[in-house]
Amino acid sequence: MQPVIYAELREAGYPNGFTIRDVELYPGELLVIAGESGSGKTTLVRVLTGTIELVGGYCRGKVLIGNTPINEISPNELHSKVAYIPQEPWFALIGYSVEIEYCHSLAVAGHTCEFFNLMKLGLGRKLKNPTYGLSAGETQRLIWAEALTRNSSIIILDEPLVYIDRYAREMLQSVVKTTLKDGKAVVVVDHNPLFWKDLASKIIYLQNGQPIYSGQWRNDLISHSLTFNRGVRSSGEVAIRVENIWFKYPGGEYLFRDFSLSIKEKIITGLTGPNGSGKSTLLKIMAGVLKPKRGKVIGKGKRIYTPENPLLYFAKPTPWEELHYAGSGDESKLLDIAERFNLNKVLHRPLARLSSGERRRVALASAFLSKYQIYLLDEPTGGLDDDSSREVLEHLTEMADSGLTIILSTHDERVFRILDETVEVGGE
């Protein structure tokens, strides 16, 4: 049988890149690419999708889609054959409304616009909505629907679990299962490879840009998930009170109607709930980034918000400058936190060239270096491997122990273990 994707790479990525020989993927196979954050997972995906040169990298070697070298395939043909859902899904959209995005994507690939898969993935009622207002999880589902309808023979998912709720995860697993049965090949980049153990046939494990294993799936290769337990704190004082707020995005329906909530101080509160329920919006309202139409937010103490796209947090071009600014020039504190969050190797690299996980760690380190009383963190462990997550979670618990208030939104089950209180957003 002929592989649907074949790669033989002498060197690829950025200077001092990696060598991977003979990556072959046959119809019906699932390849998992795992490794710590910053190890080169997304770079390898960019090589496999032929997009590495667009972001300033290079590829010496060959990548074949079917029999054809990837650089000889026209963009439209590649779009039809390979569905790539990037880690930051908002970069994969072109259309300004759900309907336009979906239909345009299908038209480019020569398909008629039928909404079956969009309905199946729960976006049927959002056809007229602007893509601007979709949550990250909904954006991911929109791109899956396009990939399924285009009937792409290769589906590449970069960290697909980061922004989606439990229901969507189960749905994704079932969609991938059906896709594999239909004879398509799937590549998944994930910091949590065990999620795929029942479906995966191959795994590449990367470390510092080099594969330490590439071959058939092995359970023993993966360290088991982080064990992190702590006592549950309690507090009587209120840090932030949201009083009778009404909020909607322009042109949309009200997301919050007469909504009230009290968040206690000196504890870790988690906002959970399905995609699109308004977790990120609520964090932004509490931070003052968004203003409610009616109602008010009362809080005591300085607040900071780190967004799900960490690039929006930065005011400086490199981690060094960002952390130097955050730490008011105290270099010993800067070096301490860089050591703790494993940022030493990237301190002078432009932020735009960091991996998503590295950016998130820099944003959190920067926020932690500046002294605030209330931290509002959107998906703080999104895209982070277990080691990085452990550092972040330990730091958060230390901060709560020292009397700071942490409010975070998350879908990550690793984070649930450190929460003192949970607020289900989207319920009554």
Added chain:
Amino acid sequence: MSIIGALVSIVYKVFFMRGEEGFRRAEFFSKLIFILSTLTLVFRRPDGVIITGFITLLLGLYHPGIEWALSTLVLTSTLGAYMGLSTLLSNFLGWSSLSIFQVFMVVVRTISFSTTIIFIVTILSPRALSNILRKIGLKKLVVHIPILIWRLIPYGMKWFTESLMIGSLKTKE
């Protein structure tokens, strides 16, 4: 900072709030005839622009709706106020000698003209523009540009304001 946020929100509501619905779905030639007659009225009669401004505002009230009409009025009134004040300033400096009524008409015409132009931009369909580019045989990547512009501008504005607001949180005492 909140002024910038409010301005961005108004620009978003005026140009990017709706998808492919309302007058955007109208037949291309009917829109072309409407645009040509509107522009003819604007340029052939001195006060024609007031009529077109009024009509387009009424049509805009029907679709995209009240939120669009109010935001458009705020945006165009800002432009009108700027034009009125600069005319008064030029009167004050002796560069012109317009009566108060004439200055008032400058404001009204500015509001009406900008409302007309905004409505015309609002009813243009990026998808239709993209299809026209495809039909006239432009390169495949070029045909995505109208759709991409309508996608990127609101997104860029959203990120711009979010980034600014986070920056202000960082510096708040």
